[in-house]
Amino acid sequence: MSEQKSLFDELPPPPSYSEIHGAPSTADAQNPTEPSAPPVHLMENYEGYGELRNEPVEPPPYTPPAGPHIPPIPVDQQRPATEEEAREALLELISTKCCWSVRPARELVITDLVGKSITHYSLQSWTEIRATSWDSEPYTGDHVDWCPPNQAPPNPWEVPVHVPSAFSQLERSVRVPRTESVKLCFKCNGIGRQPCWNCRGSSHIRCNFCHGRGRERRDRMNSSHNNFTSCRFCNGSGSQACFTCNGSGNILCKTCRGFGKIKCFIKLTITWKTHLDNHIDLPLVPENLIKQAAGVVVVQDERDRVTPIDYSRGGVTEASRKFVNQHATSWPLELIRRQKQVVRVIRVTECKYVWDGNQGTFYVIGDEMKAYCSDYPKKCFCSCSIL
Ligand SMILES: [Zn+2]
Numbered sequence: 001m002s003e004q005k006s007l008f009d010e011l012p013p014p015p016s017y018s019e020i021h022g023a024p025s026t027a028d029a030q031n032p033t034e035p036s037a038p039p040v041h042l043m044e045n046y047e048g049y050g051e052l053r054n055e056p057v058e059p060p061p062y063t064p065p066a067g068p069h070i071p072p073i074p075v076d077q078q079r080p081a082t083e084e085e086a087r088e089a090l091l092e093l094i095s096t097k098c099c100w101s102v103r104p105a106r107e108l109v110i111t112d113l114v115g116k117s118i119t120h121y122s123l124q125s126w127t128e129i130r131a132t133s134w135d136s137e138p139y140t141g142d143h144v145d146w147c148p149p150n151q152a153p154p155n156p157w158e159v160p161v162h163v164p165s166a167f168s169q170l171e172r173s174v175r176v177p178r179t180e181s182v183k184l185c186f187k188c189n190g191i192g193r194q195p196c197w198n199c200r201g202s203s204h205i206r207c208n209f210c211h212g213r214g215r216e217r218r219d220r221m222n223s224s225h226n227n228f229t230s231c232r233f234c235n236g237s238g239s240q241a242c243f244t245c246n247g248s249g250n251i252l253c254k255t256c257r258g259f260g261k262i263k264c265f266i267k268l269t270i271t272w273k274t275h276l277d278n279h280i281d282l283p284l285v286p287e288n289l290i291k292q293a294a295g296v297v298v299v300q301d302e303r304d305r306v307t308p309i310d311y312s313r314g315g316v317t318e319a320s321r322k323f324v325n326q327h328a329t330s331w332p333l334e335l336i337r338r339q340k341q342v343v344r345v346i347r348v349t350e351c352k353y354v355w356d357g358n359q360g361t362f363y364v365i366g367d368e369m370k371a372y373c374s375d376y377p378k379k380c381f382c383s384c385s386i387l
């Protein structure tokens with residue numbers, strides 16, 4: 001096919017903004033982050049602060065006050081689900097499964113209903129971590145909280161911090177009192193400007209359109225030697241003025257924002273988190289179904305430090321002793337602020353059935369009577385994939 005091209009068609013289409021200037025987001029991403037933490041060797045040494053490398057500081061020893069013994073609430077014998085309740089729970093489960101046939105649930109014959117009680121014990125420890133590091137901000141001439149002579153800043157664990165409500169997951173930073181000082185900016189040596197990171201101070205960068213070659217093709221389809229002309233954007237020089245520094249070769253120092261001086265201080269970062277351990281005595285159904293199920297709370301004990309529970313059922317005494325001891329020693333760099341231990345009893349009915357000559361079992365869990373069945377017959381009768 002021969003087609004006469006017009007002169008207009010001969011020239012390649014003009015480049016887009018990002019071809020010439022580079023994509024702004026990419027340009028920003030190349031900008032090295034300006035550290036606001038001054039170099040450690042330039043800074044003061046304060047007792048109790050170590051190397052200030054944002055690592056957790058060991059908390060002081062803590063002796064909890066003796067707490068009261070919490071007696072468990074007696075639980076009445078829980079009745080198993082009735083046949084009607086069990087079948088209703090199974091039908092409810094099937095309604096949530098796109099490819100489980102409803103027929104077996106309607107037709108199956110329930111042969112036995114056995115009530116069981118599952119004991120769930122959990123221990124939560126809410127801890128606080130304190131880490132210290134140097135930080136700085138541009139110094140604009142405002143007040144400085146210097147450390148007076150012959151005095152020291154408070155120990156990291158003595159710095160007053162507003163403690164949030166127990167068991168919240170949070171991180172907060174505060175400035176340690178009496179640790180401020182003013183220094184010449186370590187990044188620009190007090191000049192307020194620093195060499196442009198993009199052109200490395202040369203004020204020019206490679207032409208983005210011709211990639212520094214200084215020439216472009218007249219016709220993109222033609223690779224012959226005489227098809228080239230000077231790049232229309234750099235006039236053949238192969239370089240263009242740096243758009244980051246507007247061709248000046250230097251940019252404002254981000255560490256001191258051009259003020260030349262910085263105010264240094266110790267930043268204390270406080271993190272609160274929760275550690276959780278669970279013990280479930282009977283592995284009849286998946287653990288998460290028991291954790292989510294409503295049951296009877298027989299012990300609920302929340303205070304600064306709990307002591308192991310004595311409860312005769314479900315191996316709770318042993319689990320409580322094990323978890324309380326583990327939590328007391330597992331995180332030496334965290335201070336336990338609050339602990340909560342709960343014992344719950346969840347009723348589970350084991351339902352045995354026969355359908356189409358085959359035997360099977362399903363379970364009805366908790367006060368909300370939620371069914372669980374791992375061997376339900378006639379799943380996926382429609383040959384779709386089970387999700
Ligand atoms: Zn060019």
Ligand SMILES: [Zn+2]
Nearest residue numbers: 196199242245
């Ligand atoms: Zn530049």
Ligand SMILES: [Zn+2]
Nearest residue numbers: 185188253256
């Ligand atoms: Zn600076």
